[in-house]
Amino acid sequence: MTKKLFVKTYGCQMNVYDSARMADVLAAHGYASVETPEEADLVILNTCHIREKAAEKVYSELGRLNRIKQARSSEGRRMMLAVSGCVGQAEGGELLRRAPFVDLVMGPQNYHRLPDLLRRAETRGVVDTEFPVESKFDHLPEARTGTAADNGVSAFLTIQEGCDRFCTFCVVPYTRGAEYSRPVTDVENEARRLIDLGAREITLLGQNVNAYHGAQRGGEFSLADLIRQLAELPGLERLRYTTSHPRDLSADLIAAHGDVAVLMPFLHLPVQSGSDRVLKAMNRQHTADHYRHLIGELRKARPDIALSSDFIVGFPGESKAEFEATLELARDVDYAQAFSFKYSPRPGTPAAEQGDQVPDGIKSERLDALQAVLARSQAAFNATMVGRTLPVLFERPGRHANQLLGRSPYGQWVHADMPGDYRGRIADILITEAHTNSLAGQAAAAANPGLAMAQAAGVAEGPPA
Ligand code: SAH
Ligand code: SF4
Ligand code: F3S
Numbered sequence: 001m002t003k004k005l006f007v008k009t010y011g012c013q014m015n016v017y018d019s020a021r022m023a024d025v026l027a028a029h030g031y032a033s034v035e036t037p038e039e040a041d042l043v044i045l046n047t048c049h050i051r052e053k054a055a056e057k058v059y060s061e062l063g064r065l066n067r068i069k070q071a072r073s074s075e076g077r078r079m080m081l082a083v084s085g086c087v088g089q090a091e092g093g094e095l096l097r098r099a100p101f102v103d104l105v106m107g108p109q110n111y112h113r114l115p116d117l118l119r120r121a122e123t124r125g126v127v128d129t130e131f132p133v134e135s136k137f138d139h140l141p142e143a144r145t146g147t148a149a150d151n152g153v154s155a156f157l158t159i160q161e162g163c164d165r166f167c168t169f170c171v172v173p174y175t176r177g178a179e180y181s182r183p184v185t186d187v188e189n190e191a192r193r194l195i196d197l198g199a200r201e202i203t204l205l206g207q208n209v210n211a212y213h214g215a216q217r218g219g220e221f222s223l224a225d226l227i228r229q230l231a232e233l234p235g236l237e238r239l240r241y242t243t244s245h246p247r248d249l250s251a252d253l254i255a256a257h258g259d260v261a262v263l264m265p266f267l268h269l270p271v272q273s274g275s276d277r278v279l280k281a282m283n284r285q286h287t288a289d290h291y292r293h294l295i296g297e298l299r300k301a302r303p304d305i306a307l308s309s310d311f312i313v314g315f316p317g318e319s320k321a322e323f324e325a326t327l328e329l330a331r332d333v334d335y336a337q338a339f340s341f342k343y344s345p346r347p348g349t350p351a352a353e354q355g356d357q358v359p360d361g362i363k364s365e366r367l368d369a370l371q372a373v374l375a376r377s378q379a380a381f382n383a384t385m386v387g388r389t390l391p392v393l394f395e396r397p398g399r400h401a402n403q404l405l406g407r408s409p410y411g412q413w414v415h416a417d418m419p420g421d422y423r424g425r426i427a428d429i430l431i432t433e434a435h436t437n438s439l440a441g442q443a444a445a446a447a448n449p450g451l452a453m454a455q456a457a458g459v460a461e462g463p464p465a
Contacts, residue, residue, distance in 0.1 A: 005031040006040035010057065011048025013242065014108075014176075014205050015085055017156040019046045021140050022084065022111050028141050029115045037068055042080045042118070047087035049171050051344035058087050059099065066101045080121060084108065086175035090347075092129040100125070107131070108161075108176055112139035131177045137186060143193055153395040153424045154238075154407070155199035159187050159214065159226070160206025165245060167272075168283045168351040169312060169343060172207050179208065184216040184226060191230055200424055201238035201264075201393055201407075202230070210244040210253055224252035231262045237426060238393060240411075242268045243310075247285050249294055258301035265302050266336070266411045269294070270310035274329030275322035278315050282351070288329055295333055306336035306381065306410035313370055314343040314363030316354035323366050330373045336381040336410060338374045342367050375436070382412065382434035389444045390414070392429045394422040413438040 005026055009019045022044060023033055037043045043065055048054040062083070069079045082104040083095055089107030096102055104121040106113075107129040120126045137158075163172045164179045191202055204226070206212060212223040221229070227239060239262045246269060256263055269291075273279050276287045298305050311326060330338070342363040345352035385408070392414045394406035404418045406429075415438060416429050428444040 001030070003031045003041040004034045004039050005042050005044070006034055006037045007044045007046060008037075008061070009046045010054060011046075011050065011085060012207075013156050013203065014158055014161070014207065015046050015048060017158045017205055018085070018108060018111060019044075020156075021143070022046070022114060024141050024143060025111060025114050037065055037079075040079060041077075042082065043068075044082045044084055047083060047085035049086035049090045049175050049346070051341060052346070053344070055087050055090075058083065062099045062102065066099070069101060080104070080118065082106065082118075082121070084111065086171065089129050089175040090171060093127050096125045096127060105129070109136055112136040135180065135182075137182050143190055143197070152194075152198035153393065154201040154203065155194040155197075156203050156205050157187065157190055157194060158182075158205045160209050160212045163207040164211075165208060165247075165285075166283060168281065169315065169346065169349055171346045171349060174348060176207055179211060181206075181212050181214040184214045184221045184229065187214065187226065188230065188233075191233055191236065195233060195235040198424055200236070200426075201240065202236060204230075204239070204241040206241075207243065208245045208248060209241050210248040210250070222250060222252060224250065224256045227253075227256050227260055227263055231260050237262060238409075239263050240266065244269050246271065246291050246294055251297075254294075254297050254301050257298060257305060264409050264411070265305045266308070266409070267298065267305060268308040268310075271329065271333075272310060272312050273315065273318075273322070274326035275318070276325075278318055278322050278326075281317065282312075282315060288325065292329070292332065304410075307333060308411075309333070309335055309338045311338065311340040311370060311374075312343050313340065313366040314358035314360075316343070316345075316351050316358065317356040318343075318358055318366075323369075327370060327373055330370060330377070334377050334381075335374060337378050340367060340370050340374060379434070379436060381410075382436070382439060385410075385412070385431045385439055386434050387431065389428050389430050390439075390441070391426045392416065392441070393426045394418065394424070396423065408439065415440045416442055418443060 007019045007023060009015050034040055045058060045061060047058045065081055069081055072079045080103045083102055084106050085108055088105045092105060095105050103125060104117055105127045106117060109131050110128045117126055117128055160181045162176045162179045166173050194202060210223050213220045230239060271291050272282055272284060274288045390408045392406040392408055394404045396405050398405045398415050402417045403415055404422055406414050408414050414429055429441040430444045431439050431441040433440040
């Protein structure tokens with residue numbers, strides 16, 4: 001009999017990828033995915049530990065799920081409740097003590113053991129936060145779903161996991177473990193499979209993806225080597241990668257942005273702070289000027305590259321002047337988009353132990369000031385798109401009939417009314433409106449039907465560039 005599975009995902013894209021792979025493992029054991037926890041025989045919360053708020057959400061969600069579980073149980077039906085991901089790894093047995101109605105707690109490296117863990121969890125609570133010697137990637141079944149957020153057009157592919165950088169604010173090295181790169185053939189096989197399943201764009205994922213060094217015939221491939229190889233795969237139109245660390249941004253990767261056509265002109269390169277003193281205290285191992293230099297090199301290689309970053313405000317000891325250095329860097333780089341957060345002390349990380357924590361009120365003020373600068377840059381960037389024709393890869397239906405939603409090369413969402421089902425296809429779109437988080441446009445041919453007909457008949461030159 002088919003069992004029903006509901007997975008709720010928090011956190012980064014790597015969790016999105018992992019959730020899809022857990023669904024794949026369980027599909028091989030008779031589970032089919034459903035849309036709500038109420039119908040599910042098994043609910044998995046795939047969690048994030050990065051900031052306190054993210055972790056606390058898990059407990060409130062668990063309370064809600066426990067009520068559903070009790071209601072089902074009074075009807076004589078069992079609902080198994082599992083917690084996976086970074087909160088599972090960080091809290092382990094403590095989570096079972098706080099929420100004894102949970103059946104299974106596991107860390108991100110153990111998903112290939114899911115069927116076995118579930119069997120054991122039928123009789124008593126089970127915790128598996130061991131870092132196994134074998135890699136989950138070698139033991140998970142082949143990808144069956146597009147491993148994309150909610151469609152098969154743009155797919156995620158984890159190529160690197162874990163982190164050895166130990167930034168002093170960050171839990172990832174503890175929750176995901178040591179850095180590990182998947183061998184090149186594995187990545188290539190999975191990419192081929194995703195393309196067969198309909199993917200036209202692949203985003204290569206890793207906590208520190210540009211530290212990738214995958215085994216390849218007795219040697220090693222860098223991320224740039226891997227990108228050059230994947231770029232040759234028939235059917236693959238777009239490649240992206242995330243997240244990168246400035247210290248691991250090599251010259252060959254910068255060069256790839258200049259000459260690999262399928263590599264999209266967008267890079268998320270988190271800087272965190274514009275102050276050298278703070279960067280040092282964060283153990284980021286580079287200066288603000290080194291970061292500016294990298295941005296300059298990237299723009300030399302690919303002049304239209306759109307840049308994105310993460311920022312933390314209110315790191316312990318951050319002075320007003322140090323925060324202003326962050327504002328200055330944000331203005332200088334002029335980001336196309338960015339994420340910014342108030343520093344959140346995380347148990348077990350060095351920065352959380354520091355005595356000079358910044359009061360929350362100051363953190364909030366700084367966050368507002370930074371977000372105002374970032375929002376201005378983003379709006380200005382989006383505004384420059386109006387009047388341009390961009391190749392848009394359509395992914396899914398929009399809110400209205402005939403409307404489709406796709407992405408520009410720079411990663412912006414674009415809405416357009418399309419004359420047919422363009423999902424999975426790239427079309428030239430004339431951008432007519434810029435909003436805060438998206439663009440709107442129309443099919444370039446539809447925008448100027450006379451010209452399109454003339455071009456088709458071969459009697460007109462294209463519009464001046
Ligand atoms: N590997 C990525 C970041 C992963 S976490 C990198 O090195 O850039 C995503 C973002 O969350 C980080 O870039 C950082 O800006 C933010 N973050 C991580 N720990 C945090 C903390 N303790 N408080 C606030 N923000 C944090
Ligand atoms: Fe965390 Fe730093 Fe590693 Fe990124 S590089 S995952 S911020 S420790
Ligand atoms: Fe969160 Fe873990 Fe990703 S802490 S950001 S889910 S690596």
